[in-house]
Amino acid sequence: MKYIDEYRDREIAQRLLVKIARQAQHPWVLMEICGGQTHTIMRYGLDELLPCGIELVHGPGCPVCVTPLEMIDKAVTLATRPDVILVSYGDMLRVPGSKSDLLSVKAQGGDIRVVYSPMQAVQIAQANPQRDVVFFAIGFETTAPPNAMAVWQASRLGLTNFSVLVSHVIVPPAIRLLLSQPGNRVQGFIAPGHVCTVMGAGEYKELVCEFHVPIVIGGFEPVDLLQAVLMLIEQLEDGRAELENQYSRSVLPEGNVPARSIIHEVFEVCDRKWRGIGPIPQSGYRLRREFATFDAEQRFGLDEPGVEEPAECISALVLQGKKKPPDCTAFGVRCTPQTPLGAPMVSSEGACAAYYQYRRHALPR
Amino acid sequence: MCLAIPGKIIEINGSGEFRIGKVRFGGIMRQVQLNFVPEARIGDYVMVHVGFAISVVDAEDAQHTYQILESMGLLEAELPPPETL
Numbered sequence: 303m304k305y306i307d308e309y310r311d312r313e314i315a316q317r318l319l320v321k322i323a324r325q326a327q328h329p330w331v332l333m334e335i336c337g338g339q340t341h342t343i344m345r346y347g348l349d350e351l352l353p354c355g356i357e358l359v360h361g362p363g364c365p366v367c368v369t370p371l372e373m374i375d376k377a378v379t380l381a382t383r384p385d386v387i388l389v390s391y392g393d394m395l396r397v398p399g400s401k402s403d404l405l406s407v408k409a410q411g412g413d414i415r416v417v418y419s420p421m422q423a424v425q426i427a428q429a430n431p432q433r434d435v436v437f438f439a440i441g442f443e444t445t446a447p448p449n450a451m452a453v454w455q456a457s458r459l460g461l462t463n464f465s466v467l468v469s470h471v472i473v474p475p476a477i478r479l480l481l482s483q484p485g486n487r488v489q490g491f492i493a494p495g496h497v498c499t500v501m502g503a504g505e506y507k508e509l510v511c512e513f514h515v516p517i518v519i520g521g522f523e524p525v526d527l528l529q530a531v532l533m534l535i536e537q538l539e540d541g542r543a544e545l546e547n548q549y550s551r552s553v554l555p556e557g558n559v560p561a562r563s564i565i566h567e568v569f570e571v572c573d574r575k576w577r578g579i580g581p582i583p584q585s586g587y588r589l590r591r592e593f594a595t596f597d598a599e600q601r602f603g604l605d606e607p608g609v610e611e612p613a614e615c616i617s618a619l620v621l622q623g624k625k626k627p628p629d630c631t632a633f634g635v636r637c638t639p640q641t642p643l644g645a646p647m648v649s650s651e652g653a654c655a656a657y658y659q660y661r662r663h664a665l666p667r
Numbered sequence: 668m669c670l671a672i673p674g675k676i677i678e679i680n681g682s683g684e685f686r687i688g689k690v691r692f693g694g695i696m697r698q699v700q701l702n703f704v705p706e707a708r709i710g711d712y713v714m715v716h717v718g719f720a721i722s723v724v725d726a727e728d729a730q731h732t733y734q735i736l737e738s739m740g741l742l743e744a745e746l747p748p749p750e751t752l
Contacts, residue, residue, distance in 0.1 A: 303693045305673035305712060305724055314736050321739065338670050365668045391717075393668065419718025421700060444669040447703060448719040455684065496669040499714065499722045522670070525736065551729040552671075552714050552722045561703040561721060651668055 305551070309523030318528040319351055325535045329355030331487045332534055333480075333623050335473060336494035337364030337651025338522050344656040346524045352531065359487070359623035360656075362476050363494055365441045365469075366393045366649035367621060368576040373469045374399035375606040377438050380467065380598065381412040387430060389423040390438040392416040393649045398642055400609040420452035427456065427464035436598045439466040444496040446470055446587055447561035450568035453589070453596050465598040468588055471574055473497050474505040475585035480622060481513045488623060490534040492520040492527065495549035500565075502557025507545045514543045521549040568593055577645055578611065578618035617644035620653050627657040634662050671716040673724055674699070676709050690715060 334340055340360045343349055349358045362368055378399050381388040388404070395405040395416065408414040413433075417423055423437035439449040449466065456464040473494060480486060493506050498519045506517050516537040520530030530548040537544060547553055565587070574586025589597050598604065611617070614632045619625035627633050627646070637643040639655050646652030650659070674690035679701060681687050690699040690713060700719040707713055713720035 303673065304675070305729060308733055314739075317739055318736075336669055338668070363669070391668070419700075421718055440668075442669055444671070444716055444721065447721070448700070448717045451684070451700070451702065451719070458684075494669060496671050496714070496716060496721065499671070529736065551725050551732065554722075558703055558721055560705065564703075649668070 306523065309521065309525040311525060314525050315528055318525065318532055322356070322528065322532050322535060323353045325532065325539055326353050326356055327539055329357070330489050330535060330538050331357045331359060332490045332492065332531060333359045333361045333488040334492040334520070334527070335361040335363040335477065336497070336522075337367070337649065337653075338496075339363075339492060339494070339520065339527060340653055341651050341656050342522055342524060342527055344660040347660070348524060348527055356531070356535070358531075359626075360620070360653040361480075361491075361623060362576065362579060362621040363442065363473065363497075364646065364649050364651045364653075365445070365471060366397060367617070367645040367652045368471055368578065369394070369397065369440050369469050369645070370575045370577045371400050371609045371611065372575070372606040373467070374403070375401065375609070376599065376604045377404060377467055378402050378407055379604060379606070380436050380602060381407045381414050383602075385434055387413045387415060387426060387433050387435045388438065389415045389417055389426055389435060391418075391440065394438055394440065396639075396642065397645050397648045420449050421455070424452050424456050424459070424461070424464065427461050428459070431463060433463060434601075435464050437464070437466045438469070440469045442470075442494070442497050443472055443501045443565070444494075444499070446565045446569060447500060447558070450564045453568050453593055454564060456596060457593065465596045465601050466589070467598040467604075468569075469574075470569065470587035471576060472571070472585055472587065474509060475582050476576065476579070477509055478512075479579070479582055481509070481515060483622075485624075488515075490516045490518070490538055492530045492534070493517050495519055495521045495526070495553060498547075498549070498553045498557065500558050500561045502562075503545055503547060503553065503555045510543055510545045516543045517545050519545070519547045519549050519553050521552070576621075578621040612643045615644035617646045617654070620646055627654040628661070630654075634658060669716065671714040671721060673712050674715055676701075676707055676711050676713060679707075679709060688720075690720070
């Protein structure tokens with residue numbers, strides 16, 4: 303396929319690896335933010351092809367993984383109601399809440415529909431006027447415009463049986479938190495190419511200036527990621543800290559203006575709790591007051607108490623790049639994609655699931 | 668989750684917030700919301716995420732970058748790799 307196959311070209315990847323090995327005179331710790339990038343790195347074994355001093359640590363950019371337990375519990379509560387159709391992206395179904403998960407509720411007869419696009423949730427609401435249809439709106443800035451557009455269109459269509467359970471998170475505050483922590487090891491970031499496609503480069507430029515850390519906006523194919531690594535290493539070896547855009551075929555400096563404007567029409571920035579990390583100020587979106595009638599939490603009076611993560615799960619440290627999945631005693635034994643203890647083992651973009659899928663046979667147990 | 672796949676626009680219908688089109692991904696055709704890419708025309712490639720086009724692929728930029736990548740390190744690739752770190 304055009305714009306995919308050429309970025310998986312083995313020969314170009316090999317040339318990039320040679321160039322990286324020549325440029326890298328010192329050890330460096332780099333973090334890819336996005337779970338999609340983590341998945342590519344593990345799938346193609348890119349981390350093992352890099353010179354041994356270049357370490358890739360995996361960031362918190364998997365929205366399924368950082369959706370807090372309380373929010374999963376709210377979705378489970380809604381899905382058990384006979385008057386509700388809960389509509390969700392497929393990845394959310396196996397994520398364990400504090401007591402149950404959506405797949406178990408579905409197996410017990412809960413009406414849960416898996417969709418690819420939020421517009422399908424609007425269509426389900428139109429087709430079922432007697433039922434309350436709740437869409438579980440999760441995601442980063444990439445998914446915020448489609449989810450906002452679903453609410454906007456439901457509003458224009460005058461739908462009274464449609465609402466959204468919003469658990470949106472935004473990337474820059476999480477990077478700011480990681481960089482502010484004592485003991486931070488990350489020296490350069492590969493920024494998420496599709497988040498930046500929507501939001502543009504401005505917020506990342508601010509991070510570069512604030513923390514004097516190099517950031518390269520990167521794509522998702524192996525050649526994209528190797529080129530982004532090379533660009534970061536060139537900056538680090540030169541002692542530069544700049545924002546560069548490897549993924550310029552998709553990312554404009556100003557982002558996608560219509561997509562940004564629908565986000566700001568429907569959502570406003572709020573504090574959010576991240577699973578495994580905790581509350582981060584100004585790190586999420588919630589519905590604006592004008593769209594409050596579409597807020598499922600208000601409509602159904604949902605209020606779940608705060609709950610603790612399973613004690614054995616080290617996903618908090620994995621999501622912050624402080625530990626690798628195989629460092630966990632439960633990894634591959636008591637925690638597998640079929641029986642996950644924590645969310646990074648659920649989503650295919652979670653670091654634990656990526657290691658399990660591509661590395662578990664190579665790991666000493 | 669933030670996955671987006673490039674596809675070629677084959678057909679465009681509607682306008683404004685209700686602008687949609689048919690987009691081909693390899694051999695598969697899908698309906699895609701085009702409201703965020705008002706500049707997109709038939710024949711353009713768009714990056715599609717959860718049924719919405721979020722950008723028009725800059726064909727010139729992609730070609731230019733790719734040429735640099737293709738011609739990069741032709742000499743270096745012939746040389747033995749340096750000592751490990």
